Amino acid sequence: MPARIVAHLPEGPAVESWVADGDSCLVGRAAHCTLVLRHPSVSREHLLIESQPTWRVANRSNKNGTQLDGRPVDSAPLTSHHWLQLGDVTCEFQPCGQSGLDAARASQRQRQQHSTAIGEELAARFDKAGGVEGVSPDLLDATLQAVIQLAECERGFLLLRDGDGWRVAAQHDAPAGNPGPGLQEFSGSHTAIRLACERGEPVVINDARGDPRTRRQASVLEAGIRSLLALPLQGPSGVVAALYVDRRELGHPLTEFDVGLAAAFAERAAVWLAARDAMSLLKQLPRWESGDAEAA
Known part of the structure; x- marks a missing residue:
């Protein structure tokens, strides 16, 4: 068996x-x-x-x-x-039983195929909307919802760097029925976000109430968080954003396979945001006309 x-x-x-x-x-x-x-x-x-x-x-x-x-x-x-x-x-x-093994392997294949299909759909939306100009709140929200679904979590946040702090660019809370960008402040684990950004790698906590890093956090206790995943979005000069998802039920643990699926979306979103920021900087540079060059 x-x-x-x-x-x-x-x-x-x-x-x-x-x-x-x-x-x-x-x-x-x-x-x-x-x-x-x-x-x-x-x-x-x-x-x-x-x-x-x-x-x-x-x-x-x-x-x-x-x-x-x-x-x-x-x-x-x-x-x-x-x-x-x-x-x-x-x-x-x-x-x-053998049926359990076959079902588990089939489930992983289906989730991998589903992840690929969602990724291709989001990439097509990005291109159709005009490339870097198309990094809209709707696209960020769709990316966040894909990560929530693939990690089998309940809610999530996509946070953008805003000076020394963070700004909620998208959030989704399935039980509360509040999908959409920028509707509330971040109410997840600040410790998980900080650790992910400091280490430059995903932070996974499968028992937030028992983990010494989070068990006394007011955000964890008040929201009833049990499992969570925080992903840093790396740009050329450092972390440009962060993806965070969690759930209130223990369920099955977040595995390396789950994190791998979510990380693929985080990497894609990081590329889009870094490209958008680079384009924004280029637009701020002074423009040189041919007459300026001749005068010089």
Whole structure:
């Protein structure tokens, strides 16, 4: 019977792996592992999960050991839903039928195809509206809604740099029914935005109420935020904007696959905004006429 393994890292998106019946899954920090966990508490080859023919976990040579449902193990059967602890990383093991594995693979293909289709549609709208002149609030709002949908979140904000602060260029709150650009102030996690911009990379928090960086934030508590994703939009001279999405239900964790889909839209929006800003600067430069050159 196939199995699903989801690794929950202290920071960053969850890492998901589906293992077919008869296959094995080497979990560790090394690049050759089946499930690569880039965390210092995880050994290069931490543990092996394999079916022989039933599922078992075998601890490899590592310093931090492995716990199965809270108890240390060297080798043990995996008979149902289990939790594995690898240093500071928690892994969820769940057997599933072949139909579950096929459905998961089909879902990823469909989401990837859907992402490509939305991206092509937005690019066509951008070109039809006049290129850099077409970076309108409607286009930014459509980009934000695509990220919300692909990350399976409930609400989001697209923020533009405004001096030392931020300006809401687009926002969408599905439960409240408030789509549209610039309707309210940013009410997401300011900490997530700050970290994303400082690091220049996505910030994912899958349990905002338990994470030490956000669990005491008024914005997190008041909005009931459980999971969130903040993406910096990089221009030639730094961060020009940020995309932020979150949800109020825990649901399944935000994974590397989810972040990859969202990041593709963030990169496209960053290119559009950087081009628009560059064109705006060009228009502010003094114009030289042929007569000016002759006079000089």
